[in-house]
Amino acid sequence: xxxxxxxxxxxxxxxxxxxxxxxxxxxxxxxxxxxxxxxxxxxxxxxxxxxxxxxxxxxxxxxxxxxxxxxxxxxxxxxxxxxxxxxxxxxxxxxxxxxxxxxxxxxxxxxxxxxxxxxxxxxxxxxxxxxxxxxxxxxxxxxxxxxxxxxxxxxxxxxxxxxxxxxxxxxxxxxxxxxxxxxxxxxxxxxxxxxxxxxxxxxxxxxxxxxxxxxxxxxxxxxxxxxxxxxxxxxxxxxxxxxxxxxxxxxxxxxxxxxxxxxxxxxxxxxxxxxxxxxxxxxxxxxxxxxxxxxxxxxxxxxxxxxxxxxxxxxxxxxxxxxxxxxxxxxxxxxxxxxxxxxxxxxxxxxxxxxxxxxxxxxxxxxxxxxxxxxxxxxxxxxxxxxxxxxxxxxxxxxxxxxxxxxxxxxxxxxxxxxxxxxxxxxxxxxxxxxxxxxxxxxxxxxxxxxxxxxxxxxxxxxxxxxxxxxxxxxxxxxxxxxxxxxxxxxxxxxxxxxxxxxxxxxxxxxxxxxxxxxxxxxxxxxxxxxxxxxxxxxxxxxxxxxxxxxxxxxxxxxxxxxxxxxxxxxxxxxxxxxxxxxxxxxxxxxxxxxxxxxxxxxxxxxxxxxxxxxxxxxxxxxxxxxxxxxxxxxxxxxxxxxxxxxxxxxxxxxxxxxxxxxxxxxxxxxxxxxxxxxxxxxxxxxxxxxxxxxxxxxxxxxxxxxxxxxx
Numbered sequence: 001x002x003x004x005x006x007x008x009x010x011x012x013x014x015x016x017x018x019x020x021x022x023x024x025x026x027x028x029x030x031x032x033x034x035x036x037x038x039x040x041x042x043x044x045x046x047x048x049x050x051x052x053x054x055x056x057x058x059x060x061x062x063x064x065x066x067x068x069x070x071x072x073x074x075x076x077x078x079x080x081x082x083x084x085x086x087x088x089x090x091x092x093x094x095x096x097x098x099x100x101x102x103x104x105x106x107x108x109x110x111x112x113x114x115x116x117x118x119x120x121x122x123x124x125x126x127x128x129x130x131x132x133x134x135x136x137x138x139x140x141x142x143x144x145x146x147x148x149x150x151x152x153x154x155x156x157x158x159x160x161x162x163x164x165x166x167x168x169x170x171x172x173x174x175x176x177x178x179x180x181x182x183x184x185x186x187x188x189x190x191x192x193x194x195x196x197x198x199x200x201x202x203x204x205x206x207x208x209x210x211x212x213x214x215x216x217x218x219x220x221x222x223x224x225x226x227x228x229x230x231x232x233x234x235x236x237x238x239x240x241x242x243x244x245x246x247x248x249x250x251x252x253x254x255x256x257x258x259x260x261x262x263x264x265x266x267x268x269x270x271x272x273x274x275x276x277x278x279x280x281x282x283x284x285x286x287x288x289x290x291x292x293x294x295x296x297x298x299x300x301x302x303x304x305x306x307x308x309x310x311x312x313x314x315x316x317x318x319x320x321x322x323x324x325x326x327x328x329x330x331x332x333x334x335x336x337x338x339x340x341x342x343x344x345x346x347x348x349x350x351x352x353x354x355x356x357x358x359x360x361x362x363x364x365x366x367x368x369x370x371x372x373x374x375x376x377x378x379x380x381x382x383x384x385x386x387x388x389x390x391x392x393x394x395x396x397x398x399x400x401x402x403x404x405x406x407x408x409x410x411x412x413x414x415x416x417x418x419x420x421x422x423x424x425x426x427x428x429x430x431x432x433x434x435x436x437x438x439x440x441x442x443x444x445x446x447x448x449x450x451x452x453x454x455x456x457x458x459x460x461x462x463x464x465x466x467x468x469x470x471x472x473x474x475x476x477x478x479x480x481x482x483x484x485x486x487x488x489x490x491x492x493x494x495x496x497x498x499x500x501x502x503x504x505x506x507x508x509x510x511x512x513x514x515x516x517x518x519x520x521x522x523x524x525x526x527x528x529x530x531x532x533x534x535x536x537x538x539x540x541x542x543x544x545x546x547x548x549x550x551x552x553x554x555x556x557x558x559x560x561x562x563x564x565x566x567x568x569x570x571x572x573x574x575x576x577x578x579x580x581x582x583x584x585x586x587x588x589x590x591x592x593x594x595x596x597x598x599x600x601x602x603x604x605x606x607x608x609x610x611x612x613x614x615x616x617x618x619x620x621x622x623x624x625x626x627x628x629x630x631x632x633x634x635x636x637x638x639x640x641x642x643x644x645x646x647x648x649x650x651x652x653x654x655x656x657x658x659x660x661x662x663x664x665x666x667x668x669x670x671x672x673x674x675x676x677x678x679x680x681x682x683x684x685x686x687x688x689x690x691x692x693x694x695x696x697x698x699x700x701x702x703x704x705x706x707x708x709x710x711x712x
Contacts, residue, residue, distance in 0.1 A: 001472050001506055001517050001580075001588055001612070001628070072151040074115055075132055077217045082129065082180075089206065090177035091169060092213055093194075094125040099184040100266050101347045103589055104283050104472070107223035111214040114222075118147045120486055124165055131172060135165055138575025139485035142620065158575075166197035175202045183207040188345035188353040207350070228278035230286045230305045232313045237513045237585060238274045239414025242317035245272050245407070249292055252403040253342060260293040260334055261342035261402075262327075262352060267587045268404040273299065273319065275310065276585065282472045283587050284510055289327045291334075296320065300327045328355045335359030335395040344402040353397070360395045367394070405592050408583070410608040415584035416632060419610065419653060422514025422585075423630070425464040427655045427683070428690040429509075430518065433460045434657075435698040437497070441524045447496045450476040450489035454507070461509050471508035471515050471588040478503050482521070482624030485576055485616075499525030502623040508588055517588050519614060519628035522659045533570075534617045535625050535662040540566035541615035542627045543675045545578065545595070545650075549636050552646040553604030556595035556611070563615040564597070572617055579611040582630055593633075607648060609633040629654035655683040657702040670708045677705040 082089045094116075098109040103121060112118070116125045116134050120143050123136035135155040136144050144154050156162050163171065169179060179198055181191065195205040215222060235241060249272070253261060263269055266285035270276055277286025288301035297319045306314075306321060314321060322330065328351070334341055335356050343353055411419070437453065440446040448456075454476040461467055477487045478495045482504035489495075497503050503524065508517035521535065541563035548559055556579060563578040579595030582588055592603040595611055605611070614628030631650035638647045657680060665673065680703035688699055 001475070001508060001519070001614075072132075072149055074217055075127060075151055078115065078127055078213060079129055081213045081216060086210075087180065087206075087208070088178065089180040089208075090173055091126060091128040091179045092208075093165065093179065093181050094127070094214055095185050096121065096123055097185050098287075099349050099351075100264050100287070101187055101349065102266055102280065102283075102285075103587070104280050106226045106280055106287070108225050111212065111218070114218055115214050116147075116152060117149055118144050118152075119488070120144065126165055126169065128169075128172060133168065141575075142484045143486065143488075166194050170198060170201040170203065173201070173203060177203045178206050179203055180206050180208045180213070182212045183209065183351040183354060184349050185212075186350050187347055188343070188350040191350040192345075207354070209351075225302075226279035226287065227302060227304055228286070229307050230275050230277045230301070230310050231307070232309055233270070233274045233276045233585065234512070235274065237414060237418045239412040242272070242274050242313075242319070245274075246292060246297055246317070248407065249403060250294055253292070253294060256342060256398060256400060257340060258342040258398050259340045260291060262331065262348060263290040263292065263402060263404060264344075264348050264352065265402065265405070267583055267590065268402060268408060269299075270586060271408040271583070272404055273314070273317070275313075277305070282470055282510065284468065284585065285587070288324065291327075291330060293339075298322055298330065300324050300330070328352065331355050332359040335363055338363070338393065338395050340396045340398055342398045342400060342402075345399045346401065356395075356397055360397065363395055401592075406603075406606075408586075409581055409590060409593055410606055411584050411610060411632075412608070416608065418511075418513030419515070419584055419630075419632075422466070422509070422511040423516055423653045423655065424686055424690060425466070425511065426461065426509050426516040426518070427687045429460040429464050430457075430520075430656050431687060431691050431699050432695050433457045434520075434522075434702075435695045436460075438524060438698070439694070441497065441499055447498045449491070449496055450478055450481065450494040451491050453497050453505075454489060457505070457507055464509075464511070466512040467509055468512060469510040471510045471517055475504065475506035475519075477505075477624055479623060480621045483618040483620050483622060485618060485624070487624075497524075499523075501525075502527065502531055502625065504624045504626055506626060506628065510585065512585060514585055515582055515588055516654070517582060517612060517628065517630055518654050518656055519616075519626045520656055520658065521625045521627065521662070523662055527662050529664070531623060531625075532662055532664040533667065534572070534619070535627075536664045536667045537566040537570070537572070538615050538617050538625050538627055539658065539663065539676075540668065540672060541578075542613055542629070543672050545613050545615070546629070546631065546652070547649075547675065549638065549647055549649045550605070551643075552606060552648055554648070555599075555602050555604055556593060557597060557599045557601065559605075560595050560597045563595075563613070567615070567617060574616045574618060576616070578615055579613055582610045582612060584610070605633050605648060607633055607635050607646075610653070613650070627658060652679070652682070655686050657683055657699070659702070660706050663706070665706060665709060673706060673708045677708075680705065 094112045096112050098105040112123060112125045118134055120136055120140035122140065123134055125134045132151055133153045133155050134144060134148060135157045137157050141156055148154055198205050253259065269288050269290045270285045276284040279286045286301060286305055288299055291298045299319055299321050301321060302324050303321060331352055332355055336359060341356055345353055433456065436456065454474040457474060458470060473488050475487050476489050477484060478497045479501035481487050481495050482502055502521055504521045506519040544562040544565065545559060548562055550559060560578050564573060567573055577594055577596030581590035581593040583590040593605055593609045593611055594601055610630055610632055612628055612630050614626055616626035618624040630653040632653060633648055634651045636647045636649040684699060684703040688696060691699060
């Protein structure tokens with residue numbers, strides 16, 4: 001899956017153009033607590049099938065996602081709510097996120113998709129009394145053009161001259177206007193940034209706690225919150241028990257002077273508790289919050305999701321369970337008890353942070369005058385302090401990045417072994433798939449729709465041991481559709497896969513022991529010289545990054561140029577990051593590590609991390625090319641260790657042939673051709689024992705070495 005630019009999820013990250021994850025990087029919510037919202041979603045289809053069961057294949061140029069002409073009744077209904085008693089708003093912002101700042105979300109949280117019709121996973125909609133605009137990044141420009149109705153304006157985030165959400169609002173609104181948001185859908189950092197920018201024109205940001213306005217329009221058609229049961233992630237795959245993970249986290253708390261921490265990122269909770277869920281399509285997570293104190297651990301989740309096996313698992317780890325909706329009450333209790341609460345404001349929603357800060361203020365207001373003065377002095381000292389005294393009187397919010405993110409990103413031995421095994425089984429499934437497709441299209445002259453091809457791939461993957469789900473919606477793009485970076489084929493609008501054009505297939509699987517993500521671009525006929533040159537340069541970038549050796553803790557943006565250099569030489573580039581982190585039987589997009597041209601992410605690469613290597617090139621309305629492998633960051637032996645530094649490189653996880661027919665060998669150096677031949681030798685060695693018959697023969701033919709030309 002194309003790499004997102006990972007940073008802690010922030011709705012307003014659209015200011016630069018990344019995927020707001022995240023990461024890097026390749027979606028909003030459902031429950032309510034005392035009038036406060038909490039929800040989530042996955043994919044909303046704009047075009048439905050014909051209902052007859054027949055699939056009608058149309059060329060990509062005929063795809064029509066645009067809504068019908070006329071008055072947009074959803075916008076009319078939303079604007080009427082601006083005048084509800086106590087609101088009187090001038091604008092309302094609808095982000096993609098759920099209360100946990102997730103990239104992929106449950107259907108009940110897909111509010112932005114519902115109101116705008118744009119179904120891409122990243123974007124922010126803003127509706128004023130007379131305007132409606134949607135911001136998204138370069139991966140989705142073509143998709144948004146097709147899906148937005150005539151009442152909407154597409155704002156191409158990251159393009160020169162395009163304002164950010166907050167800049168646009170300050171420009172189009174009259175001074176003193178009110179802008180509303182659902183505080184459960186914005187991280188605290190995003191809300192504070194927005195509030196600050198709006199204040200420069202005397203605008204006011206208001207938190208709408210008494211219901212999400214889009215939900216009032218959606219009404220009974222809104223999908224129900226997910227209620228799938230949670231399962232235990234076996235220790236043989238997790239590698240580390242829950243008690244050990246929580247013990248390490250408590251040590252982090254002590255070192256930071258904290259007494260407790262709120263964890264809201266769903267994959268962090270799943271990793272920490274060795275649990276997996278099924279609330280979000282493609283991501284094995286469950287909607288929950290976690291509070292870890294020095295002497296207790298509390299999971300906030302819908303109790304109906306807890307099976308007897310999970311009850312025993314949590315009890316053995318000294319984890320208690322409380323209802324999902326009671327989180328804010330517990331946060332307020334912590335303040336009343338004088339807790340030093342660690343909050344990652346980049347990913348914790350502002351409703352939670354606001355609840356703790358408000359409870360802290362009440363705590364100090366109720367102190368006797370002398371104690372209050374003492375506490376204020378102690379708190380003021382913290383402004384210049386290098387450490388925090390946990391014995392200081394009164395509650396305190398400690399704003400720091402979650403320590404769980406890095407701990408999760410650095411895989412242990414069991415997690416790495418599981419990822420290796422999952423990738424080999426996945427490679428076997430892909431070998432079976434490519435054998436089938438080439439036989440049908442090339443030999444039998446059969447054509448299939450993009451959807452039919454994706455479904456067939458799922459069939460092959462499903463036969464592999466430990467397969468659970470796809471790790472994201474398969475990107476099956478033929479011809480011009482391959483140029484839509486986050487393309488999703490729909491049954492009644494998709495193109496056909498044939499031998500006349502390039503075909504880009506980006507797919508992945510969730511297995512009990514690992515998560516895969518692989519992209520290959522092929523031509524089942526005769527590629528043009530233009531296609532071959534572009535493909536070759538993309539591969540050269542892939543090779544350059546794969547061979548990189550670099551000091552430990554080098555940020556990913558330092559390496560990004562290696563993947564683009566060959567394209568840059570002829571004035572080409574691509575509009576997405578080069579590499580995103582990947583979880584171990586968890587989210588296919590994982591932070592904080594990543595490889596991108598965006599230098600804001602200073603996270604250093606460390607041994608045990610997993611990232612993708614996926615440069616690409618996309619010629620609008622013509623074709624798309626991407627070559628993606630997953631790699632493990634590992635220690636490298638070097639003859640020198642300047643400055644005492646360790647040096648790192650990459651170990652390949654993905655073993656799927658790269659189509660040699662698409663290469664212009666005259667552009668490649670002998671060293672690059674040697675890399676390709678060595679890679680294919682590894683593919684044959686590792687995957688051939690897992691397959692047989694025609695598939696075995698296909699793999700043999702597609703891993704034969706190509707000739708190394710002389711440079712003399």
